[in-house]
Amino acid sequence: MKELAPSSAIPLCYYASAHAALAAAFLALVIDPSLPGASFYHPRMIALVHLVTLGWLTASILGSFYIVGPLALRVPMVTGPADWVAFTGFTSGTIGMVAHFWTNSYDGMAWSAILVFTAVAFVGARAWRGLAASIAPWPVGLHVSLAFFNMLAAAVLGILIGFDRTRGVLGLSPLGMMLAHAHLAAVGWVVMMVVGLSYRLIPMILPAAMPTGASLALSAILLEGGLVVLVVALLRESSFVWCGALLIVAGLASFVTRIRLMVARRLPRPPALPRRDWSTWQTHAAFVWLLVTAALGLALSVGVPDEHRLTTMWIYGGAGLLGFLAQIVVGMQGRLVPLYAWYRAFASKGAPPDVAANALPHAPFARAIFLLWTAGVPLLTWGLPTENHVAITLGAALLFAGVLTGGAYVAHMLIRARGGPRPNP
Ligand code: HEM
DSSP states (O other): OGGGOOOSSHHHHHHHHHHHHHHHHHHHHHHOTTSSOSOSOSHHHHHHHHIIIIIIIIHHHHHHHHHHIIIIIOOOOOOOHHHHHHHHHHHHHHHHHHHHHHTTOHHHHHHHHHHHHHHHHHHHHHHHHHHHTOOSOHHHHHHHHHHHHHHHHHHHHHHHHHHHHHHOOSOSOHHHHHHHHHHHHIIIIIIHHHHHHHHHHHHHHTTBOOOOSGGGHHHHHHHHHHHHHHHHHHHTTOTTHHHHHHHHHHHHHHHHHHHHHHHHTBOOOOTTSOSSOHHHHHHHHHHHHHHHHHHHHHHHHHOOOHHHHHHHHHHHHHIIIIIIIIHHHHHHHHHHHHHHHHHHHHHHHTSOOSSOGGGOOOHHHHHHHHHHHHHHHHHHHHHHHHTOHHHHHHHHHHHHHHHHHHHHHHHHHHHHHTTOOOOOO
């Protein structure tokens, strides 16, 4: 069916803007490694964080949804002018937010954020409508629907925080609100979406039998339940933060258990795929960082001695945002782009491309990206809390190179699918 062929230019444009945002964040640190300073809670650092969380993570998810929706969820994502308006609104809203964070003008940030909210609501509404008629198991739809809901809730909270900065009417602790917003967005949006989509994507990629059954909903229920407890506890500055953290870890454990079952029942590998699949290795590396994040998150929720609290929070944020979330998106893109490139070439030629989608991944590119991230993430995660400028510069430079290589890799696969130059083995 034509409407289930992900061939529009929308994913490409979201991916291009995502690479530009992440490259800009790392470049800023290479140019000025003293920018973060001792605390992560100041306007310029918050601007860089949103280049990663909105510019990279959210743009990548929105772009990927135009590929994954039709291919893995059977949700038609035919694009029209409204999708381009949403893309333009999202990109200009994100630029506006980052610029206003940078100059510490929170009112302007909140107005720009309304554009971002509207764009996400538009894609979310398409997803919700399509999921109602989709053949994907309902628990997968539950994860995806909750993810969009959480992102919108996080955006509303962020907008309220922005307006509250100059008016001070909410009467809540600024740190509590910031942490509630950050977890609603990072866990509720990115983690929930990654978990839900993985139930369909991992079996497609391995390949393995598609998991089914109501028990798939367990991770969504535990993650969402934990998030509600965590957000309320953070906003009320209550000591029940640990209950929320524990439920979230239980949700992640239920997800990992399902994935292990899938891996144990994998089917034979497609012969065209390169022998070592570095993009999948990158997702494995991301899961190692998830373990670090979960352990530190639990420790912080129970209580870390005051003298170690700031360092622990720095490492928790670095491990969670860069090591796990940003990196898992890199790995997933490495396996989604070949499929997208194949469909795009099909649409432009009007006939199946000569090269199979599984033959598009190119090990030297994917290996270079894997190595650059593997070296860059720990250097930066260690350099930030210790204010070690050499480690920050080197880590950010390696990651900057990783992002540029990632962009070149996307272009390489798109060109090769259209019959461009064959790489050296
Ligand atoms: C329209 C969407 C968004 C809005 C309006 C928004 C707004 C804000 C605001 C106002 C703050 C600062 C709070 C303060 O100064 O107390 C903040 C911090 C933060 N936000 Fe967002 N945000 C959005 C999207 C996201 C997303 C998608 C993520 C994660 C995936 C995220 C993660 C964070 C983090 C980690 C911080 C803490 C940064 C630091 O302390 O350095 N935000 N956000």
